Amino acid sequence: MSHQPTGELATAKGTIGQVPAEQIEKVIRQLRDVLSARVVVDKHGAIQEIHALVSANRSPKQVVRDIESALLASHGIVVDHRKISVAQMQGALLRSLRNRLRIADVELTVNGTKAEATVHLQRGSETFIGQAAGQGSQSNQLRLIASATARAVEQACNMTDQIAVEDINPNVMVAGRQIVVAVVNMLSQYGEDILTGSALVRNDLNRAVVNAVLDALNRRTAALQDE
Structure with a gap:
């Protein structure tokens, strides 16, 4: 418990x-x-x-x-x-932080062998929703949550099919604490970027997956919003 x-x-x-x-x-x-x-x-x-x-x-x-x-x-x-x-x-750091996306909610529905993830992100008063569905194994559920996060980020940044989740590892232990590590591939006008992010599992593994993907993407997407 x-x-x-x-x-x-x-x-x-x-x-x-x-x-x-x-x-x-x-x-x-x-x-x-x-x-x-x-x-x-x-x-x-x-x-x-x-x-x-x-x-x-x-x-x-x-x-x-x-x-x-x-x-x-x-x-x-x-x-x-x-x-x-x-x-x-103050200044540029403040503008960058205001442009960063934050998790509002994450939902995971499992029906037999299928699963669907829905992620709600916020930036100021705006809300962006991403969804992903597929095979419902426990390991793939985390990938679906990560993919739904990527879709919500794309919506926030007016992108289409430019972000792909390469890997999600929920089993990294640092100083006795569980860490989720995300590896994300992002295509932009600058070319292809392989980005990594991590998040501490505090109480909810699903939320930690979302936060790891955001950790990988937020600095890059905030910079795009400033341009």
Whole structure:
């Protein structure tokens, strides 16, 4: 049985429960001018650190107050402001990050010997959907998820049949942690690129596959969007 890392005990509707760290990160990422967020918890699920990357439009102190208020209002979580660190990003790096695609959702349906993967990606307020179907073995399911991710990226970049998944390896171990490695072939006006990406398997292998493909492609596709 797998366990998601959780945040500090929160009061919700009069009951005591635990909130997954990924849900806390999602709340923080929805705040104004927040570009990304990471929550670090201890083995008991208590929040130890919150890291937020933000644009230069708001002061770090205001962002810290926003995070405190949002977590209290959404999940009843009280966080010491000293556990929250905020970094600001400006210029070309900020434009590149804004152009990067993020995972919104991944769905996998298995019906007998067939499987279909659907991946939803987001860039700002836009959503892009990719699908792939084929043989339903466990190893091929991961390849279908990777291919669906590639289709969603192509949709976001106005491409057709320019990205191919060469390989997905979900069994790489580094420092005792499971890593997914993706190898992707991308054709563009500059020629053929073999790109690699990786992602830590935190709670969901399917999401890690999507993130590994995005890790391989995001820098290149963000650069294309800047051109």
